[in-house]
Amino acid sequence: MKTYDAIVIGAGHNGLTNAAYLAKSGLDVLCLERNDYIGGATVTRNLYKDWYYSSCSYVCSLLRPEIYRDLELARHGLQITPYGGGTVFMENGDYLGSYPDPEVHHREYARFSLADADAYERYSADTMRQCRFVRDFLLSTPADPTSFKPKDLKELARLGNKFFEMSEQRMYDAIRFWTMSVAEYLDEYFETDVIKAALSGSGIIGTALGIHSPGTAYVLLHHYMGEVDGNMGAWGFARGGMGAVADALSNSFQSLGGELRTDAGVDQIVVKNGKVKGVALTSGEEIDARIVVSGMDVKRTFLKCMDKNDLDADFYHRIKHFKIRGSSGKVNIALDGMPTFPALPKKSPLLDGDMHFIDSMERMERAYDDWKEGTWSKDPYVDMVIPTSTDPTMAPPGKHFMSCFVQYCPAQIEGRAWTSEERDQFGQTVIDQIAGYSPDFKDLILHAEVRTAQDIEDQSGLTEGNIFHGELTMDQLMFNRPIPGYAQYRGPVAGLYMCGSSTHPGGGVMSAPGCNAAREILFDLKRPDVTPVNFSED
Numbered sequence: 001m002k003t004y005d006a007i008v009i010g011a012g013h014n015g016l017t018n019a020a021y022l023a024k025s026g027l028d029v030l031c032l033e034r035n036d037y038i039g040g041a042t043v044t045r046n047l048y049k050d051w052y053y054s055s056c057s058y059v060c061s062l063l064r065p066e067i068y069r070d071l072e073l074a075r076h077g078l079q080i081t082p083y084g085g086g087t088v089f090m091e092n093g094d095y096l097g098s099y100p101d102p103e104v105h106h107r108e109y110a111r112f113s114l115a116d117a118d119a120y121e122r123y124s125a126d127t128m129r130q131c132r133f134v135r136d137f138l139l140s141t142p143a144d145p146t147s148f149k150p151k152d153l154k155e156l157a158r159l160g161n162k163f164f165e166m167s168e169q170r171m172y173d174a175i176r177f178w179t180m181s182v183a184e185y186l187d188e189y190f191e192t193d194v195i196k197a198a199l200s201g202s203g204i205i206g207t208a209l210g211i212h213s214p215g216t217a218y219v220l221l222h223h224y225m226g227e228v229d230g231n232m233g234a235w236g237f238a239r240g241g242m243g244a245v246a247d248a249l250s251n252s253f254q255s256l257g258g259e260l261r262t263d264a265g266v267d268q269i270v271v272k273n274g275k276v277k278g279v280a281l282t283s284g285e286e287i288d289a290r291i292v293v294s295g296m297d298v299k300r301t302f303l304k305c306m307d308k309n310d311l312d313a314d315f316y317h318r319i320k321h322f323k324i325r326g327s328s329g330k331v332n333i334a335l336d337g338m339p340t341f342p343a344l345p346k347k348s349p350l351l352d353g354d355m356h357f358i359d360s361m362e363r364m365e366r367a368y369d370d371w372k373e374g375t376w377s378k379d380p381y382v383d384m385v386i387p388t389s390t391d392p393t394m395a396p397p398g399k400h401f402m403s404c405f406v407q408y409c410p411a412q413i414e415g416r417a418w419t420s421e422e423r424d425q426f427g428q429t430v431i432d433q434i435a436g437y438s439p440d441f442k443d444l445i446l447h448a449e450v451r452t453a454q455d456i457e458d459q460s461g462l463t464e465g466n467i468f469h470g471e472l473t474m475d476q477l478m479f480n481r482p483i484p485g486y487a488q489y490r491g492p493v494a495g496l497y498m499c500g501s502s503t504h505p506g507g508g509v510m511s512a513p514g515c516n517a518a519r520e521i522l523f524d525l526k527r528p529d530v531t532p533v534n535f536s537e538d
Contacts, residue, residue: 096109431448
């Protein structure tokens with residue numbers, strides 16, 4: 001029976017990235033995917049006639065440009081089209097627009113507060129400064145602060161040097177920022193409620209925390225540190241839907257000699273004499289490999305796909321208490337045409353951006369209150385985009401696809417499974433909120449796919465539907481991710497590695513965890529490092 005050099009579990013973006021770099025180094029690599037399609041949460045699915053849904057992830061920014069270029073993803077079909085701007089619709093009939101042009105953006109904010117319009121430049125500069133600090137470590141393995149190995153000491157020194165390049169005041173600001181709530185952070189700059197509500201959404205998307213929860217300022221930063229075409233903080237659509245990211249990574253991997261199998265769910269990671277031997281599939285087939293790399297989150301990897309007896313009791317306990325809480329849902333809608341929003345001028349460029357329907361910080365926090373009570377938000381925070389306004393490939397001519405990402409949506413309703421009636425009610429809540437600002441919206445709906453957090457877990461394999469594979473809080477970042485002592489992508493069993501978003505630097509369609517894990521694997525195998533270096537900031 002054949003023995004592979006490496007088996008990578010999961011053909012999501014991190015698994016495919018990891019597999020591609022291992023194959024690039026000359027290893028014989030097999031990537032296994034349980035579904036009959038690839039991508040995990042980075043997927044495009046044809047669920048209604050000629051419409052194509054970005055069923056889970058829906059916009060692209062965090063994908064590291066170093067990986068994009070090194071794996072030649074453009075040559076393999078990936079095209080990212082930037083979109084600019086966004087809208088918050090207000091209950092009084094007005095709206096707040098966000099524009100990529102700084103002068104237009106300033107005039108729009110000045111309609112509400114000249115002081116806030118002026119403060120935005122300072123806010124943007126301060127936030128980008130924090131981004132630049134973090135971005136320099138995205139394609140690096142976190143140092144073990146308890147280690148005296150030269151590699152760890154060097155990385156700790158690099159971190160320290162970056163920190164001490166700051167002025168004294170900026171050091172204090174950085175330390176405060178990492179532990180602040182997004183509401184506290186925004187209060188330091190702005191006075192207008194709708195402006196703070198518009199900006200606070202990035203602090204709670206995908207997160208089981210509210211705007212007043214400590215640590216949500218960092219979540220905001222996590223959403224700001226990406227780029228499109230070199231424009232930091234910009235977002236874009238993958239042409240053809242987010243599955244184009246996985247398709248390009250898969251094409252790159254297979255062009256490097258890798259092997260990909262779908263309909264190949266892993267039932268158990270097989271361990272013999274304290275070392276990984278391979279995997280056993282749900283079909284009963286066993287496949288041998290010298291190393292196994294898991295692109296799944298750590299709870300699915302260690303609590304569901306490994307024998308508890310193969311794990312240290314303390315390690316098992318820590319993984320069991322790693323915070324992965326479901327808080328997000330998704331509603332994907334096929335439309336017979338473009339809905340109208342009377343608050344916006346006709347042919348407004350804001351229709352090409354993201355749209356939101358909560359205009360106050362109180363409403364933002366009350367949405368979280370519902371989640372804490374074990375139910376979906378009755379007045380949810382919805383991040384809505386219509387990708388077909390710029391990408392006509394996802395729907396027939398004249399028709400449109402609408403993607404709605406929803407906070408908050410629990411994995412269970414008051415501790416029990418969702419019913420089909422409750423799922424329908426959740427979807428209707430989202431539709432009703434949008435319809436309150438678009439009178440023809442409901443008449444244009446041809447089909448809707450409603451996904452609760454539990455549905456996301458069942459279909460995409462994300463525990464509790466958590467899109468980040470675990471909370472992005474200080475106790476679960478850097479050398480604490482996923483748990484102290486295991487932040488360098490190595491598992492507790494010889495030959496076992498982790499490359500999913502439960503590892504540094506966390507979630508989002510970034511591919512950094514997959515790349516970083518490959519670097520550590522190649523180091524252990526004493527093979528040349530074929531992974532890219534971090535681009536320097538300008």
